[in-house]
């Protein structure tokens with residue numbers, strides 16, 4: 001599993017060129033991109049500035065010595081490398097397993113090119129078949145959003161912290177996440193995305209439609225293949 005993530009993450013770092021502003025996604029696959037970018041900065045003098053999509057990525061990037069910028073300091077992003085929880089043949093994705101979906105979507109929307117790095121197990125025929133859809137919600141409205149999503153046929157579950165505090169997980173933005181199960185998967189991701197955004201209290205959904213330009217798929221044998229969206 002981590003060998004496929006490593007292969008994809010490191011391969012994507014090879015596409016980055018000096019002078020670029022680079023969106024830095026979140027997760028265990030992107031970790032390997034950060035690792036390889038740090039090597040290239042050290043060994044080749046690669047000059048980039050990274051825009052992190054989470055506090056976790058910011059911390060890791062600083063540890064690797066990658067120069068960083070905030071969205072206040074950049075007008076656009078040349079290329080973003082990010083992971084996904086599922087991606088289908090049309091390059092539609094479920095993201096947000098790591099809770100960073102809102103910042104990830106903002107950064108992706110500002111990027112000329114978005115490269116998704118995944119292990120082969122993340123490529124699916126139908127979104128929602130292996131992973132529940134994260135939806136970021138304002139805590140005040142959580143119960144209302146929960147009921148609205150249930151009425152739409154989803155089965156939401158409040159994401160909890162992984163310690164024993166019995167407290168709800170909070171995103172970097174102070175919001176909560178409902179992980180929504182769809183028993184038969186998601187038939188029409190674009191329609192669901194539109195419907196979710198019509199619910200007051202929904203901050204963002206983990207459906208990423210039309211945002212990815214390429215995907216790098218890593219395999220357990222350490223190889224990786226690059227696929228461009230048609």
Ligand SMILES: O=C(CO)[C@H](O)[C@H](O)COP(=O)(O)O
Nearest residue numbers: 027028029083096097098100
């Ligand atoms: O969307 C994300 C975080 O919000 C991640 O990109 C996604 O969860 C994939 O993570 P990993 O590379 O650890 O499997």
